[in-house]
Amino acid sequence: MSALVDLLTAVFRQPTLKGLAVELASLAAPLWVAVLVGLLIGWAWRPRWAVAVVGDNDQAPAGTPALPRRAAADDSCRKNGAAVVPRAAMAAAAPEEDEQLAVGTGDLMHLRRLVEEKDGGPSWIHMMEKTQPEMRYQAWRRDPEGGPPQYRSSTIFEDASPEVVRDFFWDDEFRIKNTWDDMLLQHETLEECTRTGTMVVRWVRKFPFFCSDREYIIGRRIWASGKTYYCVTKGVHRPSVPRSNKPRRVDLYYSSWCIRPVESRNGDGSMTACEVFLFHHEDMGIPWEIAKLGIRQGMWGCVKRIEPGLRAYQIERTAGEPLSKYAAMAHVNTKVDPDELIAAEDKTEASSTNNVEAEKPKHWTGNIPKVLLVGGAVALACTFDHGLLTKAVIFGTARRFAGPGRR
Numbered sequence: 001m002s003a004l005v006d007l008l009t010a011v012f013r014q015p016t017l018k019g020l021a022v023e024l025a026s027l028a029a030p031l032w033v034a035v036l037v038g039l040l041i042g043w044a045w046r047p048r049w050a051v052a053v054v055g056d057n058d059q060a061p062a063g064t065p066a067l068p069r070r071a072a073a074d075d076s077c078r079k080n081g082a083a084v085v086p087r088a089a090m091a092a093a094a095p096e097e098d099e100q101l102a103v104g105t106g107d108l109m110h111l112r113r114l115v116e117e118k119d120g121g122p123s124w125i126h127m128m129e130k131t132q133p134e135m136r137y138q139a140w141r142r143d144p145e146g147g148p149p150q151y152r153s154s155t156i157f158e159d160a161s162p163e164v165v166r167d168f169f170w171d172d173e174f175r176i177k178n179t180w181d182d183m184l185l186q187h188e189t190l191e192e193c194t195r196t197g198t199m200v201v202r203w204v205r206k207f208p209f210f211c212s213d214r215e216y217i218i219g220r221r222i223w224a225s226g227k228t229y230y231c232v233t234k235g236v237h238r239p240s241v242p243r244s245n246k247p248r249r250v251d252l253y254y255s256s257w258c259i260r261p262v263e264s265r266n267g268d269g270s271m272t273a274c275e276v277f278l279f280h281h282e283d284m285g286i287p288w289e290i291a292k293l294g295i296r297q298g299m300w301g302c303v304k305r306i307e308p309g310l311r312a313y314q315i316e317r318t319a320g321e322p323l324s325k326y327a328a329m330a331h332v333n334t335k336v337d338p339d340e341l342i343a344a345e346d347k348t349e350a351s352s353t354n355n356v357e358a359e360k361p362k363h364w365t366g367n368i369p370k371v372l373l374v375g376g377a378v379a380l381a382c383t384f385d386h387g388l389l390t391k392a393v394i395f396g397t398a399r400r401f402a403g404p405g406r407r
Contacts, residue, residue, distance in 0.1 A: 111279070148281050257278050
C-alpha cells in the first residue's frame with residue numbers, strides 16, 4: 001500500500017497539467033493491459049468455474065425438459081444403424097410418438113414464428129449485404145437479454161431447387177469431402193428414425209488455435225409444407241455420450257433453416273431460385289462480445305464458400321452419384337398441410353414444446369468476481385513488483401482461487 005501511495009504522490013507532483021496527464025496515462029495503460037490479460041486467463045480456466053455457473057456437467061442444462069424414454073416397440077426409431085429408406089414419403093408421426101423424439105412439433109412451430117417474425121424477440125439489426133452473380137446474402141443480429149447473440153440470414157441461390165439445397169445442408173459426408181464447411185472435423189450418427197427422419201448426430205468442429213475444439217450432440221428433423229422445408233437442428237442432452245475436456249461440449253445450440261423457392265432475378269418470373277432463411281445461436285464458451293467480433297469478421301469468408309460447394313453438389317447429383325445416408329434421411333420428412341400449419345401456429349403461439357429458448361444458461365459474467373480477481377492479480381504482478389518469486393505467488397494464488405484446470 002505504501003508503494004502505491006508513493007507512486008501516486010510522485011505523479012501528482014508534476015508541475016504541469018500535461019505532465020500529470022502523461023504520468024497518469026503511463027500508469028493506467030499497463031493496468032488496463034494487465035486486466036485484459038487477466039480476463040483472458042480467467043476465461044482460459046473457465047471450465048473449472050463453470051460448475052459454479054451452470055452446474056455439474058453431468059446434469060442437463062437448466063430449463064431443458066426431461067426427455068421421455070424412447071418406445072422400445074418402434075423398430076424404425078433406434079440407435080446406431082437403423083435401416084434407412086431413401087426417397088421415402090413418410091407419414092406424420094402419432095402425437096405420442098412425436099413427444100418422444102429429439103425434435104418435435106413444438107420446434108417446428110418455434111421455427112415458423114422465427115420465419116414470420118412473431119416470436120416476440122428483440123428487433124433484428126442489419127449487419128451485412130453481399131451480392132455475387134449466383135448468390136445474394138443478407139445477415140441480421142439481435143441480442144436477447146440473458147442469452148447469446150442470435151443471427152438471422154437470407155441466402156438466395158440462383159438455379160437451385162429446394163430439394164437439392166435441403167439435401168446439401170443435411171449431407172455431413174459431403175461437408176467433409178468437399179470441405180465447403182472446413183470447421184467440421186468429425187461426424188457420427190447416434191440415433192435415427194426412418195419413420196420421421198429424426199436424427200441425433202455428434203459433431204466435432206474445429207476452433208481457432210487458442211480454443212479447444214467443440215463437440216455438439218445435435219437433434220435434427222425436416223418438415224415439408226408443399227415446396228417449403230423447415231429444417232430444425234438443435235443441441236440435445238444425451239447422458240449416454242460422456243463429456244470430455246477436449247473437445248468441449250456445447251450444450252446451447254440452435255441452427256435451423258426454412259428453404260423455399262423464390263423468383264429468379266433474371267426477370268422472367270420463373271421460380272428457379274431458392275431462398276434459405278437461417279436462424280442460428282450457440283453458447284460456445286467464449287465471451288459473447290468476443291464471439292460477436294469474431295463472427296462479424298469471419299462471416300462472409302465462411303458464407304462465400306457455400307455457393308461453390310452447392311454447385312459441386314449439384315454436379316454430383318446430375319451425374320447420378322448415390323445419395324449418402326444423410327442425404328437419404330433428408331428425404332424422410334414429415335408432411336404438413338400449409339393451412340393446418342397456420343392454424344396450429346395460432347393455437348401454439350403462447351407456448352412451444354422443447355422450445356430451445358428455454359435453454360439459457362447463466363452467462364459467464366455471473367462469476368465476474370473471479371475474473372476480476374485474476375485480472376487484479378495480473379495487474380499487481382505486472383505493475384508493482386519486478387521479482388519473479390512474488391509474481392509466481394500472486395499468479396498461483398489467483399489460479400488456485402479460480403481453479404487449476406485449463407481448457
